[in-house]
Amino acid sequence: MQPLGTGDSLRIGPYRLFGVLGQGGMGKVYFGQDSSGRRAAVKVLRPELAHDQSLAQRFVREAQMAQSVTSAGVARVLGTHTDSGRPWIATEFLAGPTLDDAIRNHGPLDEPTLRAMASSLARTLAEIHAAGLIHRDLKPANIVLTSAGPRIIDFGIARPEHGLTLTTTGQVPVTPGFGAPEQVLGQRVGPAADMFSLGAVLFYAITGAQAFTGTHVAAVQYEVVHGEPSLNRVPPLLSPLIGPCLAKEPAHRPTPDQLAAVLTAARGMERVWRLGPLAADIKERERTIHHLTTVVAASGSGGMSRRRLLSALAAGSAVLAAGVGATAWWVGRQGNSGPYSLPPAADTPAADPTAATAEEPKPLWGPVQLLDKTTGGLVPVRDVVLAIGVPEGGLAAHDVVDGKRRWHASGPVAAAGIVTLSDALVAAVDQKGDVVTFVAASGEARWSVAVDAKYVLAADDSALYVITTNDRLRSISRSDGSIFWTVRPRVLLDAETRPRSVAGGGRLLIATAKGRVMAVDTVDGHEVWNIDDQSPMGRAGLAPVLHKDTILINGATLTVRNLTDGAERWAKTDTVDGKVQASGPPLVQDDIAYCARGSYILAFDVTDGTEVWRSPRGSYMDSSVAVQSDAVSVISPGADGGEGWEIHAMSRTADKHVWSRPLPTDAGSYWVHGDGNRFFVRAGAEVVALPVFE
Known part of the structure; x- marks a missing residue:
């Protein structure tokens, strides 16, 4: 990134600009961030071109094309302003290498990674085409690899399938070697042109070389129209998939859906973006x-x-x-020693491989009394387990390796809860209603701010969200403790218990004790969407979970919804003898959503709700679920209808129950957390750390 120049603005629309990401003949692209902390790539038309009607029209159409695509596989548009003296488009900033950078730095992709990428790109093209658009410039530089998978970017020359070209006569419409023959020849193009480009991208990704080459642009384009790619360079199992995409005739190429069906991702294939x-x-x-x-x-x-x-x-x-x-x-990286600076998050200690067992496990430590019997809670954070509501009051941290207390702060109130900030700080509320923060690993007191807080709810990259003692919702800046906004939503009035909440992607999701879930815009606090009566039979226990651009909500159904507008993507429900089987708190790992429901632990593909695993039959009701390695852990009543409680572990791959361990009877509260190849089990006041098996 280049620094801002003397002629560059410090702000465009709501975005504060940090530097220049790139520039071309039409304009510049800046890296910016709005007041809510949302990062964006802001594309701005050059001032001297703003009055060129044809260029301004192309810029407006680019914004319109990009806004019409809502697929999770593209960089979504955050905002535009095209009727001003200097039009701009702000799109989601993606922290990851482009495909050409990845190949240049790490070499060609291996076959599993290529299949995962191809499957994702095919599904995204299908969604782009379903919106009535053709991308027309799919190439390695327009594909960004993120931890959530590949994302397609830049709709600069995209157009409706029925629309006219936006390029002028004589211009090369696409990058040589990646555009389809019909594009090179100036013919009308359809969705099949994107499939040719996808084939060229996949050839490049698996071989590290372009499918069509030449000593100059005209020679490359001649090869696209008349030449044949050297498919002997492609692994034999991939050649039948890539070759048809490169067919000269559009009708002979597969559709995105056909290619995606052949490339159906194997279980665990999404891990390629998290390993290596x-x-x-x-x-x-x-x-x-x-x-x-x-x-x-x-x-x-x-x-x-x-x-x-x-x-x-x-x-x-x-x-x-x-x-x-x-x-x-x-x-660059710069240090900062102020109270609001964020210290490095501690490393999670590795698990002892000798402790892993498929037999009834010996505890790594405990049981020890860490909490009050019924209040407070437990949150594992890297190298410590945070316990709010310890017997003597306040907040304490215990080492995950041996359970020994590392530090204690007497001020925090248990009922107000705790929230971690980037796994580095922990925020709580003291008796005066001040928000207080501590370094999670050491207990060092950091910043505090008087905001009259009753509960601390959640945090995102820029703000911490609290409910005040007079039941207002308040957003507090993580950077200086200032108050961004305070609102009075009716559903939070007289909140008697702390609602479970999660924040991210410009939304704060709050699940109330009365079974209502509402989404709040983190920019100004206004309610964007809500769900009523999500909790069956008036029961609470709703625990929303954020995953990419969706939110998972349990209760009467397990529902997955768009984070931005609440539109339902899929939902699962079940009834037995006319009674709704409640879904317990969801857990997402490797794009798989787990939840307990009645007699089973169920696992669904987050993308489409396909059931991918069902546990052996038991009596799990709506327990919390923990997953580590191959082990799935859950709490249930004792066997044969006994009065006690047990912690169970099941193997996902072997599809069987592996072990059970009794828990204290009438403990009051039961919960299991999975973190760092360990299970942390709460039974009332006691906590025990158990190993997992591979």
């Missing part, structure tokens, strides 16, 4: 952009000075890619 050098590269980019924006925000509401920002950018140490087809850019 490419995954490590993606994670490093995510950490770097988070560090940059956190440090800049932490410098105060006035922001980092231009000179300091330029110094930070010049000292770059990690490459990131913008989600608009721009070039890679560099950002």
Whole structure:
């Protein structure tokens, strides 16, 4: 990334600009962030071109095309303003390498990664075509690899299938070697042109070379129209998949749905984006952009000075890619010792492999009394287990390895709850209603702010959300403790217990004790959408879970909805003898959603709700679920209708019950958490740490 120049604005629309991601003949692309902490790639038309009617029309159409595609496989549009003197489009910023960068830095993809990428891209093209559009410029530079999978970017020359071209006569419409023959010849194109481009992209990704080459552009385009790719360079099992995409005749190419059906992802294929050098590269980019924006925000509401920002950018140490087809850019790491700076999150200790067993396990530590019998809660965070509501009051942290207490703070109130900030800080509420924060690993007191809080709800990258003592909802800046906004939503009035909540993607989701779920816009606190009567028979226990651009909500149904507008993607429900079987708190791991319902633990593909696993029959009701390695753990009443309670572990791969362990009777509260290849089990006041099996 290049520093802002003397002629660059410091702000475009709601976005504060940090630097220049790239520039071309039409305009510049900036990296920006709005007041809610949402990061964006902001594409701005050059001032001298804003009055060129044809270019302005193309820019407007690009915004319209991109906005019409709602697929999770594209960089979504966050905002546009095309009727001003300087039009701009803000799209989601993606922290990951473009495909061409990934191949250049790590070499060609292996076959499992290629299949996972191809399956995802095919599904995204199907959704683009379903919206009536053709991308027309699919190439490695327009595909960003993220921890959630590949995303297609840049709708600069996309158009409706029935529309006219936006390029002028004589211009090369696409990148040589990736455009279809009919595009090279200037003929009318349809969705099949994108499939040719996809074939060329897959050939490049698996071989590291283009399917069509030449000494100059005209030679490359001649090969596209008349030549044949060397498919002997492609692995034998992939050649029958890639070859048909490169057919000269559009009618001979598969459709996106046909290719996706052949490439149906094997179980666990999504892990390719979380393991190996490419995954490590993606994670490093995510950490770097988070560090940059956190440090800049932490410098105060006035922001980092231009000179300091330029110094930070010049000292770059990690490459990131913008989600608009721009070039890679560099950002720097700068330290900050202020109270609002974010310390590095501690590492999670590795599990002892000798402790793993398929027999009844010996505890790693415990049972020990960490909590009050009925109040408070337990949250594992990296190298510690945080316990709010300890016997002597307050908040304590225990080492995950041996259970020994590491630190204790007497001020926090158990009923107010705790929230972790990027796995580095923990926020709580003291007796005065102040929000207080501590370093999770050490207990070092950090910042505090008087906000008259009753409950601390959730946090995202920019704000912490609380309910005040007079039942207002309040957003507090993580960078300086200032109050962003305070609203009075009617559903939070007289809140008697702390609602379970989660924040991210511009939304704060709150599940009330009366079975209502509402989504709040984190920019200003207004309610965007809601669900009533989600809890069956008036029971509470709703626990929303954020996953990518969706929210999972349990209760009368297990429902997955769009985070932005609440539209339902899929829902699962069950009744026995006319009674609704409630779904317990959901857990998402590797794009699989787990929940307990009645006699089974069920696992669904988050994308479409397909059931992928069902546990052996038991009596699990709506327990919490923990998953670590191959083990799925859940709590249930004792066997044969006994009065006691048990913790169970089941194997996903062997599809069998492996072991059970009795828990204290009438403990009051039961819960199981999975983290760091360990299960942390609460039975009232007692907590025990158990190993997992592979």
